Amino acid sequence: MIARLAGTLVEVAADHAVVDVAGVGYLVQASGRTLDSLGGVGSEVLLLTELQVREDGWTLFAFGSTGERETFRLLTSVQGVGGRVALAILSVLTPEELAGAVSRGDKAMVGRANGVGPKLAQRIVNELAGKIGSHPLAGVAGAAPPRGGAAKDALSALANLGFKPAEASSAVAAAVEDLGPDASLDSLVRLALRKAAK
Structure with missing residues (x-):
């Protein structure tokens, strides 16, 4: 299984790119959003990948973020959605927009x-x-990571309890939305824990 590629970008087209990794060129299919973010030919790139093996060949799909790859996996679990259709969706919608x-x-x-x-x-x-909305890596539509004050401390508290950053961020954002920006740290952490447990 190829999980990621780190190398030099040697070609970019409308629907794919070629990455040179130690002298081997890997052709990867990617969303327009990911391709646009790669930079120019000669750039050093790091891409997360998903390998699909079918009777008619192997296809390597590439992603700029964990959230995009996880959303791709969810999309391709739907009957009638192949890799190319999933990339077409991810070219027009971010994982957060799709979740919304x-x-x-x-x-x-x-x-x-x-x-x-x-x-x-x-x-x-x-x-x-x-x-998709409950998937921690796909993100929650409209839930920006909380910043500053009690929200920042609540994020740290959940991280110390073993929650993944995306889970903690979503739970604290939901708690801030319910309680307001002036909520105490204690009440934020208690509500965020309840939200994360759902």
């Missing part, structure tokens, strides 16, 4: 991607409901 669309049942937003018709968009919304 799924939580609102907004199939029209999902259907903006090339190759996604109304029926497939509805299936994606139905099958990912309850999965």
Whole structure:
């Protein structure tokens, strides 16, 4: 299993890139968003990857973030969504935007991607409901990481209790939203723990 590539970018096209790793060129399929973030040919890049093996060949997909890769995995678990369709969706929607669309049942937003018709968009919304928004790495739509004061201390407290950064951030953001920015550290931590346990 190839989990990541670190090397020199030697080619970028509309839907793929080639990364030279110790003299071996790996062709990776990627979303437009990831390809746009790579920089120019000759740049040093680090990409997370997902290898799909099928009867007709092997395809290596590349991602700029853990959240994008996890969302890709969720998308390709939906019947009728292959790797290329999942990348098309991730080219027009960030993982957070997709999570928001799924939580609102907004199939029209999902259907903006090339190759996604109304029926497939509805299936994606139905099958990912309850999965993508609660997935710690996919992010929560609109939940920016809390900053400063009690929120920062609450984040640190949850991290010390063993929560992953994304889980802690989402839980504390939800607690701040419920209690307001002036909430005490004690009340924030208690509510964030309840949110994280759901």
